Amino acid sequence: MVALAGRLWQARTVFRRWWWLLVLAIGPLEFLAHWYFAQRAPGLSEYQALAPRLSALRKSGDVLLVAPAWAAPIARTALGDGWFSERDLGRLDLKRYPRAVVVKSLGQELSEVQSFRVVSSEIFGRFTLEVRENPGFEPLRADLVEGVSPDRLGVTLVLDSGEQLACSWTTQATVEAGGLAGPAAFPRARFQCPGGNERLVGVSILDDQDFRPRRCIWAHPPDNGYLELKFQGVPFGGHVFGAAGLSYLLTRDGAGANIELEVWGEGKLLGRHLERDVLGWQSFAMALPARGEGSTFELSFRVRSENAAGRDFCFQAEIR
């Protein structure tokens, strides 16, 4: 005990005499650390060099993911649209993908695939390339966002009076994009409803509460009554999984009126989802009626709001 106290006293004396060397050492150490950190992240050419190896690893239906997520724009620049798509980037979730190919660098992980089983892992330059199998894989039976076209979808406004107004399909609408503070992009191909340019049904991409993309069906509610989207040829059985919301940046103050989304099948209400701005995008799941294998039915979505002004509502829906 006495010896320990003596040593401590000695260490204290040494520290009091030489502490300034520690401060002085920070300078060169910081210089070295700076150069280490400045060069540790892979550059564009290194991402480009991944293409052949990724081609060998990827199977049809796989999704390509990048960790850290902030590096994804580099991978998109390097690898291109063949590897990434609006559909994959703006996905509802990962359940539709049997496997994920993950490009990892800087020791970063993706929480989204933490539960996935690692099938293979290899070092490639400064990357770790992993193939991971999705334990929660659910084969996709229909992606309704892909079904926004006149051969699969009919859109009408049903007014409180009972009058029905058809929203007409066009492939020549004026494309609009509101920038940071304006509405999301309005597509050229869409169902245009009466009441204004934003009263449309078409595919757009909105930001959710994590500012992540949501590729979704823009379905602005009408001022009175409801907007009805009727999808034909929807397979029986399983569930409709979805998520709904508005641009989080524009609505996060929570001042907007709630929006109600009803899902109907075979004349029955299958479920109801209430959108509240402050919550951001919220998911929903509803069971579908079951019939014989291969048969289909009409699934409809009804969108309404007490106060429709500025309610740029959008939803995703998949049948699994």
Added chain:
Amino acid sequence: MRVVGKHWAVALGLSVGFVALLLNTSDKIGYARDEGFYFQAAASYEAWFSLLFLHPSQALHREVVARYWQVNSEHPALMKSLFALSHHFLYAKWHWFATAGEAFRFPAMLISALGVGVLYLWGTETIGAFAALTGALLLGFMPQVFHHAHLACFDMPVAALSLMTAYAYWKSLRHRRLFGALGVGLLYGLFLNTKHNAWLFPLVVLAHFALLNHQVWLSRVSNVPRKLRFPPALLAMLVLGPLTLYAAWPWLWFETLPRLMAYAKFHLGHEYYNMEFLGRTYWKPPMPLGYAWVMTLATVPLVTLALFTVGLVNFARSLLPRNVQCAGVLRGLGSKLASIPFGSPKSAQLLWLLGVAVNYAPWWSSQTPIFGGTKHWLTAYPFLCLLAGVGVRVIREKAQLLARSKTQRQVLSALLFAALLLGPISMTWHSVPFGLSAYTPIVGGASGAANLGLNRTFWGYTSRSLFNEINALAPPGARIYVHDTALQSFEQHQQEGGVRPDLEGTLDLAHSNLALYQHEPHMARVEYQIWSVYGTVRPAAIQLFDGVPVVWLYRRP
């Protein structure tokens, strides 16, 4: 006298050298969003100055003043007036600068550089030439200071003017001359006319005054008479300062009170913009209370902060009596404070400490906006570096004990100088042109900051780094969506030949051919619109800083 002359020469050399470095790197740094607005304001003020020269009575008419000075009247006039005069004389008339933008930027560079020189001068009078020189360079070589010092904005000029005013105030305490006091008042007026940070400065000098005089008030309780040491400069500041602001800001010449109120209201109730911090985007109170401290740690070289800590501890120890009981500490501290001569180095150190404390104080409140990142408290950095200079002096004294000869002492000093400045200089030089994306190794550099979710960039200045790609990829007459870059900034670049003359900057994404995107999380929805409108998620070009994407460009297929 010869020594004083030498110090002035070194200060001048430092300032000239710093301006030269800024000018040398200026063309790499794109025009920031706010610079575009200030260019526009400066052009309006320049037109008024021309009118004043040609038709003074017309220029002084109420409506005419309002017409020319209403532009950007939410900020005071000094810097924009200097931008205007620099543009008029140094670019248009005398052709000293090749580009208008460089001429607009020059006054801010000059004042920032003078700040570095003044820091050295003050240091030589208080902590010695070696520590002063190191402290001055530590200020100049903070990556974010170096970045802001380039811009035709107010953030570094206001930091420099804060330092100059404090220095002049301290000098006036030393010499107690009427001329000096009037000079402080005038300087404070210019400081007030630079940016609203100046509103805080009276708190620094009043706190300084109060601490050094506290025993006068206490004596009224104890009945021990003491004489109040009242600095005339304080009075000059409070009287001459507002008068100078009024005189040098024509916008205030008419409807003075309502316009002053509108100015104050704009800043006291400023809109909350978005800012990412530790993975979360803040856009309304409560703001994170750790913001200023974490961001300082993440962006100021650690060696500078360590030296500041040493300086701070040294100063605190000098005030605290040794070997006293707890109850006696306050009494001892009080008597030490009271015994500090007004114009002494110790009085200067107290002023520096208060300069740091008061300029950081607003971020003790969760109501204070954080959208400008570190530039909000740049005014604290000169004082922080002066205290770091105290730390340098302490360490140098320790190191000198190892030397046995003058030569050894000189070698040790040189090694010390190199060791302390190697990191800050290399980090700062490396940060050009992406100074706002630069982070220190304590958070793992730029990539570490991206992992932590710290702000990547703002103000849209990074577009400059993709002009070669824009010029190469854009079809003739193409429209370029500029995203967060102000159109005025883009057009300034175009006028200077950075962008092809046939191209047009636009904020209409739907009718653009190429689209820029500068990343901040809340801006992501703009990128999604680009995907929708262009039908591709693949950028045609991207600029990385240390492997971290800062700005990228889409081309309509």
